[in-house]
Amino acid sequence: MSRNNNTIRIALDAMGSDDCPAPEVQASIQAANEYGDEILLVGPEDELRMRLGQLDGSPSKVKIINALEAITMEDKGLQLALKAKRTKAKNSMAIGIDLVKNGQADAFITAGNTGGALATAFYRLGLVDGLERPALTALFPVQGGYAVVLDIGANPDCKPEHLYQFAMMGSIYAQKVLSIQNPRVGLLSNGEEAGKGNQLIQETFPLLLSSDLNFIGNVEGKELFGGQADVVVTDGFTGNILLKSSEAVAKLMVDMLRQELTSNLRTKIGAGLARPAFSAIRKLLDPSEIGAAPLLGVNGLVFIGHGRSNDYALVNAIRTARQAVKSNLLEAIRNRIEEQISSLPQVKVS
């Protein structure tokens, strides 16, 4: 995949979000206007054309790529694998990802079935040479900014070499997309001290220590949410639980606070006056501010957004994707993996 000109071309799955395709149509127009990118909206041509026609300011930069089928939230198991894998697949994820594969788009974004996006990207794009596993990557809101956390769900069972490669990819993502010079890499563990951790962590620690990464050692929730690491590495099972539990705790606190604040007139008035503060917090914790999480390690830029994404979230997802394109993220990952394999023969990569 190489770009022929300076226009960034983003393929957007029109059939991804819970309310699709309305947010996708809206977002594609807005992003094309705002960034000047070419948006390839992948979905049922007739419906998309009608919807685009109804909106003001439909720019010529939104192109429709016809796809009459879709992978839904109900697809799973063998059925999902077939939809993801079939050469002549007609679903919007497969067609959108093929645009990336064939060099017709620089990145693909979907707010659809995460497992579906993972499988489709894995089967159709394949992995970067030398890489063992792809990693789903999230930006966590932390004190002072964001932390890149990976894997958050692609690989429930991992080996030390996988975590080592996640660390490399996360570090490059932090450099390229977040513009952090020398990202601090932490290993999520049940204790900060070296030697803490389950078997996986104890075996991963020396790999990271002997690498040229800026490895700061084991980190716990305190360091992660305190903003002491730029990249936090974990297996996909633990990372997924971390992500969902953090969201659930935040939601519980907001719910409890709302309940308490509306319990009497005095606190109600207080809450009214303090509203701007609550809005600021909500914005910080809102996943739609980032828009989408990259699937790192496949041969193409793929971003997966939340099913509840609205047009605002999707525009932000497009902004994140275009930063990845502009910074040549994929090339940097490829070079880094290649480099590490030749320089570190003790890391077994099959």
Added chain:
Amino acid sequence: MSRNNNTIRIALDAMGSDDCPAPEVQASIQAANEYGDEILLVGPEDELRMRLGQLDGSPSKVKIINALEAITMEDKGLQLALKAKRTKAKNSMAIGIDLVKNGQADAFITAGNTGGALATAFYRLGLVDGLERPALTALFPVQGGYAVVLDIGANPDCKPEHLYQFAMMGSIYAQKVLSIQNPRVGLLSNGEEAGKGNQLIQETFPLLLSSDLNFIGNVEGKELFGGQADVVVTDGFTGNILLKSSEAVAKLMVDMLRQELTSNLRTKIGAGLARPAFSAIRKLLDPSEIGAAPLLGVNGLVFIGHGRSNDYALVNAIRTARQAVKSNLLEAIRNRIEEQISSLPQVKVS
């Protein structure tokens, strides 16, 4: 261990908390007054006697058990193991736990080094017959109450049989100490659907399904913090990360909220009026409300509190411990493990 009379006897490590022994001395007097229990305060006799003498209302029910040494937060590794194991150990944890072992106390509480308490209890009390691993257990504040979560740190690497036994112990704890009739048991996983999870979870799921526990399947953060399970089972690595991340997210939100609320006069006034609501939230999230987490599975009742415990937290810890004593928690766990071993030969217990 059996009680000779109706007075509950709680051994309290006077050398546990960060500010020891002041909070312990204060708490022992208050608990003895409030509950009528006999508190065996384990620590340096002269100092404790002096401090008790300085306080009003020192009741005869606080007894001092001399222990001139202590396990500190700095103790680890081999040194810690020796302190925990030695027959003639003179540290307050070993002496306090020996009181339980010898039937002179019904339960032991410490706010000291968690690893130290774990090791000391494990070496000196041993495990309940047929049990493979002890489990550190926490009550998580969730929508509508609390959820029992175990293991939160005793076993970083677990087998399915361990998680199965944790589920039994957690269920009994919820019944006996929290008075929940038929506790709903969930398995922490990266997805609610059966079949989700890493290898450990996938192998544990059928064990729980075929048990007579009220198993509700896999749970994620949403179900845990939404209060949909009474007991949530996990390995000690994941559980520890869950616990510490949840605390860190809550702290981050409180910090951000404080920062936002004090950013201008309007929100400052609002925050002042809404103060009672914030206090209510803080109380709900405060670990000192529960006071201490039980170490389940050892041959004796052992509770471990936070290092930052104050006298209020320690009185609550004593209240939790006395509920466990009154409800014959230990006997119930022993009976249950024995019963399960004879009824379920397919569960391999070495």
